[in-house]
Amino acid sequence: MQKHNVLVVDDEKNILKVVSMTLRKKNYNVDTVRSSEEAIEKFNNNSYALIITDIKLPGKTGIDLLEYVKSREPDVPVIMITAFGTIANAINAMKKGAFNYLTKPVNTDELLNVMKEAIEKYELRNENISLKSELKQKYMFSNIIGKSAPMQEIFDTIRMVSKTHANILIVGESGTGKELVARAIHYDSNRAEKPFVTIDCAAIPSEIMESELFGHEKGAFTGAHERKIGLLELAHNGTVFLDEIGELEINLQKKLLRFLQEREILRVGGGSRISLNVRVIAATNKNLEEEVKGKRFREDLFYRLNVVTVKIPSLRERIDDIPLLANHFLEQLNKIEGKLITGFEDNVTDAFSGYDWPGNVRELENVVERAYVLCPNVTISLKYLPSRLINLAHEKGELFDRMNLLDTEKRLIIQALTQTGWNQSKASVILGISRKQLMTKIKNHGITAG
Ligand SMILES: Nc1ncnc2c1ncn2[C@@H]1O[C@H](COP(=O)(O)OP(=O)(O)OP(=O)(O)O)[C@@H](O)[C@H]1O
Ligand SMILES: [Mg+2]
Known part of the structure; x- marks a missing residue:
């Protein structure tokens, strides 16, 4: 079995002795220090699976140490020990991310149990990280990330259609990855070595669209000083990606249709037809059926383009993919920018979903x-x-905190009562609240003896 490194921080020598002896017997590697300052130094130079610290320390407190650890390595569990278990201290520590707290005198069985639980959780996280790269293979198709069922289906479709010549229409909201899918189809096809040419129908002014698509001969119109090869011709033997096809002007729609039917083009001002072998993929975030109904898009062209439809769902329809995507972008940035950021805090992931x-x-x-x-x-x-996400997280987080704190409070009260043999006066002293407050809380939490 692997030996785990544990750091124990307490200013009382006896406690250090007892705790470290217990832990060594249980096969942990134990380092002991007597202040937060020393603990921070140890922490920065070693790798610990767990930190146990007293809250009350000379100089920086155990809470300061907790904050420091959480800002550097939030995954490392920290267990707090407190002499007088006041609710305020324990709640404060839990709020700041302590794994758990124990009250003095420390019960060794309880300590060992809490430690075991903390280390198991820590290891599970580490395991998840190494699983990540394995998962990637499965959930990545030529740069497209997706483990959700609809994305897996899209991967299957891409595999099926990429080797054919069928025209493909990709539909989906803005930013869903339409261009990425178009590229994946191209690079998974036997045209991969040939050009992939993007034509953005929304960005090219309509006056020059025809000559952009089909090219022109020298002297075809004023200003045509040279022959120009059009984008379709440049894509010969490869793939052309007609982005934002919904924006294509209606008379150009007719010319495009003609090209799709005859697989031939005529350069503007040219006399002879040139036959081309081009695979056509179109994309739009418009509802083309609606455009057809509104007579803004030719029905015959719609059917020509839409031999196979790939519909990419919006991100909110596949929240399973969000953590995977977020981590993928983080890894990419680490590679490019050279910083090392390993993940997101839990409330960030929650806000994302x-x-x-x-x-x-x-x-x-x-x-x-x-x-x-x-x-x-x-x-x-x-x-x-951005604030739109922070606000959302606060709304959710407050609800969660309230529930969590109530739970912590209930546990502390039961602990204090058990410790004092259900003497409410003594328990209220330990808890740092009045006897009357304690009675109300006992009632509200529905705490009963036994
Ligand atoms: N599944 C995915 N995995 C990894 N990256 C993705 C995925 N989907 C989208 N992206 C990234 O998100 C960005 C937007 O994707 P893309 O340009 O393909 O979207 P689009 O649907 O064409 O958007 P628009 O309609 O606005 O043109 C790109 O940087 C792309 O790399
Ligand atoms: Mg796009």
């Missing part, structure tokens, strides 16, 4: 990048997200 992502994957990518740039720590915390 609760948000509705109108800008889809592109928005997520931007949010991660922004946080990456701003964040000085090894994990990204909530405050580096």
Whole structure:
């Protein structure tokens, strides 16, 4: 069995002795120090699976140490020990991310149990990290990340259609990854070595669209000083990606249809037809059926383009993919920027899954990048997200905190009562509240003896 390194911090020599003896017997490697300052130095030079610290210490307190550890390595569990178990201390520690707290005199069985639980959780996390790269293989198809059922289906479709010549229409909201899918189809096809040419129908002014698509001969119109090869011709033997096809003007739709039917083009001002072998993939975030109904898009062209449809769901319809995508963007940034940020704090991941992502994957990518740039720590915390996400997290977090704190309070009261043989006066002294307050709390929590 692997020996775990544990750091124990207490200013009382006796406690250090007892705790470290107990732990060594149980096969832990134990380091002991007597102040937070020394603990921080040890922590920075070693790797611990667990830290146990007294709250009350000379100089920096155990809470200060807890904060320090959580800002550097939030995954390392910290167990707090407190002499007088006041609710305020324990709650404060739990709020700041302590794994658990124990009251003095420390019961060794309880200590060992809490430690075991903490280390198991810590190891599970580490295991998850090494699983990550394995999962990637399964959940990644030529740069597209997705483990959700609809994305896995899209991977299957890509595998099936990429080797054919069928025209493909990719539909999905802005930022869902339409261009990424188009590229994946191309690079998974036997045209991969040939050109992939993107034509953005929304970006090219309609006056020059025809000559962009089909090219022109020298002297075809005023200003045509040279022959120009069009984008379709440039894509010969490869793939052409007609992005935002819904924006293509209606008379050009007719010319495009003709090309799709005859697989031939005529350069503007040219006399002879040139036959081309081009695979056509189109994409749109418009509802083309509606456009057809509104007579803004030719029905015959719609059917020509839409031999196979790939519909990419919005990000809010596949929240399973969010953590995977967020981590993927983080890894990419680590490679490019040279910083090392290993993950996100839990409330950040929660905010990610609760948000509705109108800008889809592109928005997520931007949010991660922004946080990456701003964040000085090894994990990204909530405050580096845009305010729209922070507000959402606060709404959820407050509810969760309230529930968590009530739970902690109940446990502390039961503990104090047990310790004092259900003497409410003594228990209220330990808890640092009045006897009357204690009675109310006992009633509210429904605590009964035995
Ligand atoms: N499943 C995914 N895995 C990894 N990255 C993704 C995924 N989906 C989208 N992206 C990234 O998100 C960004 C937006 O993707 P893309 O440009 O393909 O979207 P789009 O649907 O074409 O958007 P628009 O409609 O606005 O043109 C890109 O940087 C892309 O790499
Ligand atoms: Mg696009």
